[in-house]
Each structure stands twice: as C-alpha cells, then as structure tokens.
Amino acid sequence: MTSLRIVSVDEAGFCFGVRRALQLAREATERHAEVACLGPLIHNRQVVAELEERGMRVTDDIADVPPGSAALIRAHGAGPQVYEQARERSVQLIDATCPFVRRVQQAAAGYVAQDYQVLVLGERDHPEARAIVAHAGDQATIIESADELEGMTIGDRVAIVCQTTQRLANLEELVATLLPRVRELSVANTICDATSKRQHASVGVASQADLMIVIGGHHSANTNRLAQICREAGARTEHIETADELRREWLDGVHTVGITAGASTPPEAVEAVRARLLEMASGGER
Ligand code: F3S
Numbered sequence: 001m002t003s004l005r006i007v008s009v010d011e012a013g014f015c016f017g018v019r020r021a022l023q024l025a026r027e028a029t030e031r032h033a034e035v036a037c038l039g040p041l042i043h044n045r046q047v048v049a050e051l052e053e054r055g056m057r058v059t060d061d062i063a064d065v066p067p068g069s070a071a072l073i074r075a076h077g078a079g080p081q082v083y084e085q086a087r088e089r090s091v092q093l094i095d096a097t098c099p100f101v102r103r104v105q106q107a108a109a110g111y112v113a114q115d116y117q118v119l120v121l122g123e124r125d126h127p128e129a130r131a132i133v134a135h136a137g138d139q140a141t142i143i144e145s146a147d148e149l150e151g152m153t154i155g156d157r158v159a160i161v162c163q164t165t166q167r168l169a170n171l172e173e174l175v176a177t178l179l180p181r182v183r184e185l186s187v188a189n190t191i192c193d194a195t196s197k198r199q200h201a202s203v204g205v206a207s208q209a210d211l212m213i214v215i216g217g218h219h220s221a222n223t224n225r226l227a228q229i230c231r232e233a234g235a236r237t238e239h240i241e242t243a244d245e246l247r248r249e250w251l252d253g254v255h256t257v258g259i260t261a262g263a264s265t266p267p268e269a270v271e272a273v274r275a276r277l278l279e280m281a282s283g284g285e286r
Pocket residue numbers: 015016017018075098099100101164192193194195
C-alpha cells in the first residue's frame with residue numbers, strides 16, 4: 001500500500017475556548033507550584049495526566065483551595081460566588097472562561113436587569129448552564145426543551161439565552177412554542193458554532209473517504225456523535241482514542257482515509273494518528 005491519501009478535517013479537535021483554557025492552564029503551572037482546576041479542564045485522559053504532572057490538581061470546591069495559591073476557572077465558566085470566595089480567601093484566580101460563554105452570562109444578567117423572565121436553554125446539570133443562572137442572580141430557569149413549557153408559569157415578557165453547545169433545532173422549537181404564548185419574546189442566539197462547523201466539515205471529508213478515523217474518548221458524547229454522523233455520510237468509520245488502536249487491516253483496499261477528532265482531542269493525538277497511518281501505508285507497520 002503506497003498511494004494512501006489522508007485528508008484531515010481542518011476544524012477537528014479543540015475549539016478556540018478549550019485551546020485557550022489549556023494554554024492558560026499550562027502557563028499557570030509554569031508560574032505557580034500548585035494550581036487547582038475547578039472541575040476537570042477537559043475530558044481527555046492524556047491531557048489531564050500531563051497537567052497533573054505539571055502540578056495541577058482538580059477540585060470541585062474553591063473552599064478546598066489553600067489561601068494564597070492559584071485556581072483556574074475552566075472554559076465552562078463559574079458563578080459570581082466563586083469569584084467572591086476567591087477574593088475572600090486570597091486565592092489568585094486564572095479565568096479561562098470562554099469569551100463566548102461569558103457573552104451568555106452577560107446576556108442573561110442583562111435580561112434580568114430589564115425584568116424579563118429568563119429561560120436558559122441548556123442541560124440542567126451542566127456546569128456551564130448553572131453558572132449562567134448564577135450570573136443571572138439565580139433569577140433564570142434552565143429549560144431542556146420546549147416540552148418543559150407545559151405546566152410552567154410563563155409571563156408576558158420572556159427572554160431566552162442558550163448554553164453554547166445547544167442544537168439550533170432545539171432553540172427553534174422553543175421559540176416556535178413560546179411565541180404564541182407571550183407578548184414579548186427576546187432571543188439571544190448564543191449557540192457556539194464550533195460543534196456544528198466540526199460536524200459539517202467532517203461530513204464533507206467522510207463523503208469522499210473510504211475509511212474515516214474519528215479520534216476522541218470512547219465515552220465522549222461529542223466524539224460518538226461525530227462518528228455516527230460520519231457513518232451516516234456513508235464512510236466506514238472507526239472510533240479510536242489513540243494511534244495505538246489503529247489496525248493495519250483497516251487499510252486493505254482503502255485509497256482515501258479521512259481523519260477527524262472530537263472537541264477534547266489534542267492536536268498531538270491527531271498528528272500521531274496521521275503519522276502512524278503513513279507508516280502503515282508505507283509497509284513500516286505490522
Ligand atoms: Fe468551545 Fe467556547 Fe464554543 S469552549 S464550543 S469555543 S463556547
């Protein structure tokens with residue numbers, strides 16, 4: 001096998017917010033002997049292990065961070081009480097809240113200040129959605145879908161903001177259901193397009209590939225979804241976490257291989273897969 005064509009999806013892997021958070025985390029470990037990360041930074045075992053080696057530990061509660069040391073807010077953001085507690089306890093905060101997430105927090109707070117009934121379209125237990133509500137002074141309600149409107153008391157003036165990873169179809173359904181029931185509806189479409197762009201670009205590559213390699217945690221929801229989308233686009237698809245899982249026989253009869261990666265997959269993992277495929281194609285691998 002010598003003429004293997006490898007096509008990588010440009011938008012694959014880390015989104016802007018995760019890349020930025022990881023860079024801030026690495027810089028923080030260079031400046032501080034110990035840095036506490038408030039919740040796991042990303043769902044990738046290799047990256048978490050690397051950060052631990054650099055002196056970062058994960059904690060769920062800022063109350064556990066020793067006074068005078070450093071703590072990092074991840075891309076999902078955190079509520080205002082975390083900032084307050086950090087001040088009170090003299091904990092130095094490194095704020096890696098994604099700027100797009102910050103925009104949602106500000107939109108929710110702005111709507112509350114204008115006396116709207118605020119709905120946050122998002123996952124009830126997700127830290128990003130919870131932090132948005134906290135920034136709205138707990139005056140906002142998380143709603144997962146339009147179905148939940150039934151039985152809810154809806155006022156005259158309603159505003160919607162969205163957790164950044166929401167699907168547009170979910171927002172459209174909520175707006176369509178709500179509109180006939182209110183006098184005024186204001187919508188901040190705060191959905192981040194990083195996910196849909198990655199999916200769209202992956203479909204483009206999958207439709208021209210004989211084999212699609214999707215890289216990311218086996219338990220990662222967004223990576224599994226990506227693999228499913230590639231299968232639906234007609235490509236034989238293999239979901240792997242690291243290059244070690246690649247099998248030489250997968251390449252039998254294959255001319256074009258596409259590579260894409262979930263949102264928590266570092267560029268080094270993508271590069272390692274690419275290199276291993278080239279090695280296999282040139283016969284350098286069993
Ligand atoms: Fe990533 Fe920020 Fe969008 S963390 S998915 S770029 S909201």
